[in-house]
Amino acid sequence: MWLAPIAVLTVFMALLGTMYLAYVVDPEKNLHDFPMALVNQDVGDTVNGQQVDFGDQITEALRHGIPADKVDLQVLGINEAQLKMQSGAVYGTILIPSDFSKRLGILGVGSVLPGDIQRPTLMLQTNPRSGPFATQIVTTIGTKALTQVNEQVGKQLTDQVRTQLTPPGGGSAPELTGATRVALADPVQILIQPFRPLPSGTGQGLTAFFYALLLLLAGLVGSMIIHTMIDAALGFVPTEYGPWYVHFPATPISRFNTLLIKWGVMVITANIVAGVFLGVAHLLDMPLDHPLGLFIYSAFAIIAVGITGLSILAAVGSAGLLINLILFIILGLPSSGGTVPIEATPEYLAWLAKFEPMHQVFVGVRSILYFDADYQAGLSRGVWMAVLGLAIGLVLGTFITRYYDYKRLQRWDPSRA
Structure with missing residues (x-):
């Protein structure tokens, strides 16, 4: 124990x-x-x-x-x-x-x-x-x-x-x-x-990194919260707030349909959170030359990270919390290039930066904030890698939950339905 x-x-x-x-x-x-x-x-x-x-x-x-x-x-x-x-x-x-x-x-x-x-x-x-x-x-x-x-x-x-x-x-x-x-x-x-000095309100070039970090955390933490709260509402895990404890009866619903509900909540939440981040940046007088582009990319990045995180949780259960933390945070932040450039880090971090989500989100956000949303400045890479990550999440989640359902590995007891 x-x-x-x-x-x-x-x-x-x-x-x-x-x-x-x-x-x-x-x-x-x-x-x-x-x-x-x-x-x-x-x-x-x-x-x-x-x-x-x-x-x-x-x-x-x-x-x-x-x-x-x-x-x-x-x-x-x-x-x-x-x-x-x-x-x-x-x-x-x-x-x-x-x-x-x-x-x-x-x-x-x-x-x-x-x-x-x-x-x-x-x-x-x-x-x-x-x-x-x-x-x-x-x-x-x-x-x-x-x-x-x-x-x-x-x-x-x-x-x-x-x-x-x-x-x-x-x-x-x-x-x-x-x-x-x-x-x-x-x-x-x-x-x-x-060359082309940054305006005030950019944190000397650090706002892109922290904005990208916010997007990654929104997808990662969002997937954990949505996974836990929906499972609790469906009766698969108990709900406990202080001395209050309740465990609803398990809902007879397939794993795949459960994941579809979580994905839907993630998509709605991503758009709301992307708007909240944009509003906070505006209130703090952060330069926003392309607010619409930043909103669209932010929502898309949160959705890609969140759906992938939910699929991992659906595939391996509680162990998915550790896997998500390792994939998105422990390996992601050092290989992001947001504070220390990739070329000044150990070469294995440069290798990780080729596919780690944090680096892809960072170069996409940096391109929008600092380089006039130039596709050559990293926006193209940020978009297409988000598309790839989203596709991996959708395929992984669909395949694994449908497989579990096919094997009748349901999360509820049919005799008590």
Whole structure:
């Protein structure tokens, strides 16, 4: 009586602790296939009669300097990079402007001649709509890589200036002033700018995750409540509130028809709850550019999760509570990508994200809230995976309950009907 619940709870909590701690303990160590773009717009320049292209040199330095086993650095054109940023396909972009070589050449000459000059710039664009943690990782990776590039360019530029100052007949070049050495050692200005900043009321990119979590909980908890309360009303389980206890006579109804009733209640409840969530978001001044699309997708996601959860409960009974918690919560939250991006979690979580419901709901909600309901930004995946989940739930529930009914494994005693 006491050993079984202790053993089940221990195993359950061990799985919970492993999954939740593993994905947050060391994201940098777990980094893999983290998508970033590199755009080189530098057109080059002529310095001392020679054509130079520092943009190409920096591109090669970044490709070799950024670890390929951790970061998927994609060399793209500006238009393609912006399209991928708009759809969340990349988390950040390193941009080398068209006048980079020209400004760098002017800096080399201007450091020893009077006149006003402007430092060349390298831009690091973050994508805040991909989430705050993804932005932090982009900033860390980009700043580290560009700082190393800046040091290399500074050494190269210093050597170039000293070579230019060396007398034609030989001899030593004049000593550079301290200010000149400082300017040449740190020649590039690194600018960090957000691409399409999020408006206020988005929780710095976390509202999509919590909204998706609400939808998942509505389907999961809803399926448990509907399953229990309808079974109680039909007399299959007792009802107890405080000291009040009642156990109605079992209703002579098939398992399949019972499940149909639960499914119907779930569909009605999903639409009501989706409207409630939308109303709460509106009252809290949460930006809602596509309220109708969010309502429809929310109701559909709740229905898919709820019907699948009810089918599992119909198939395995009370054990379905644990199965649903493991499927939708324990495995779902760490693999959702809502807080820590999938590319910064252990690879087995990335594998789970391919089919775990929480990730599919999250990318669908994020697309509606942050990416103008763009199908390429995850809405297409969110919709079709919800369709697949709903189909699995319907087929599973129909097959298993009809099979139980065929085998006359009814939940009521015919002799007492």
